[in-house]
Amino acid sequence: MARATATTATLPDHPGMPAPMPWHTAAWTAAVASGVPSILVHGAPGIGERRFALAMAACWLCEAPSGHSPRPCLECPGCKLIEAGNHPDLRVVEPAAMTVDAEDVDADGNGDEDIVEDKDKGKGKSKAAPSQLIVIGQLRPLNELAQISSHRGGARVVVIHPADAMNVAASNALLKMLEEPPAGMRFLLVAHRLQRVSATVRSRCMRVPLPMPTLAQAVPWLQAQGVEDAANALALAGGSPQVALDNADPVRAALSRAWLRCVTEGSATALSAARETKEIGAPQVLSWLVQWTHDLARVKAGAAPRFHPLQATTLQRLASSMTLRAVTRLHRTLLQRQRWIRHPLNAQLTLEALWLDYFQGMGGR
Ligand SMILES: [Zn+2]
Known part of the structure; x- marks a missing residue:
């Protein structure tokens, strides 16, 4: 695929298309320019780290000609698929607790905890809350993705969020792929606690630290999203604008x-x-x-x-x-x-x- 060229971080806000935050500009420019197959984005939770990774995935999957700016272009078939939320060459791997619907946990709505099937063990008898971890069973489908060719003829992109939630077996499975990346596959790892990502996984990725925004950056951004009393909302969220926005x-x-x-x-x-x-x-x-x-x-x-x-x-x-x-x-x-x-x-x-x-x-x- 064409190597992505550096573009501005001030991408237009567009429904369905993730864009990096204003305080991501330097990190975005460095990551786009690198052209490496595996990137490890890390920073405090709620400063837009997931959004950064998804925007980078969109950048990698954009089908605009090399050198086109901005990237993602919002016009090409790849960008349209991202906007629709069903690009066939993108996989986002997250803990079950982040993706499970409320009705899966309490299907009858009676307030009792219901049985949540533990797909990794193939049982289904334990009364367990949905896992906060990324388990090996979630990594296995990536091997199948590696076997098939890209649907759109470009990259296949895997986002792992958060990478520090991988258990040991999942981390080892990922390491194998990072050591010998299947042709055309690219990886975006998002971590909040870098030391919890195995040293070998870390060593295989370009590290991109994301800064905390300053008050002067975060408050106007929150106000632009319609959050009232943005400064207090930001304090309550521990300085994380995405958390403040979610809380609103x-x-x-x-x-x-x-x-x-x-x-x-x-x-x-x-x-x-x-x-x-x-x-x-x-x-x-x-x-x-x-x-x-x-x-x-x-x-x-x-x-x-x-x-x-x-x-x-x-x-x-x-x-x-x-x-x-x-x-x-x-x-x-x-x-x-x-x-x-x-x-x-x-x-x-x-x-x-x-x-x-x-x-x-x-x-x-
Ligand atoms: Zn595009």
């Missing part, structure tokens, strides 16, 4: 308010909080609890909250009845929980355990 979705905003009621209202119990936050899911609930207790510790130590500036008074009220030691202990307990939260466990029990940690910790002296 009305359904998600309602879930976020339900979560906030659970942490601030004295009447909530672990059981009621687990029920209230079931739709949010344990990994997100834990992530928010970690940020919340981080702010509790900051307020207790006399600093301003980092993630929840609007809840400063509530944080002060809660922190005033606790010792600094109890706050720190609670925050550490929740941080430790993050080590196993990616493993598929019973979703409801996991949520109840998290909330039990929180309420027991809040009562600590």
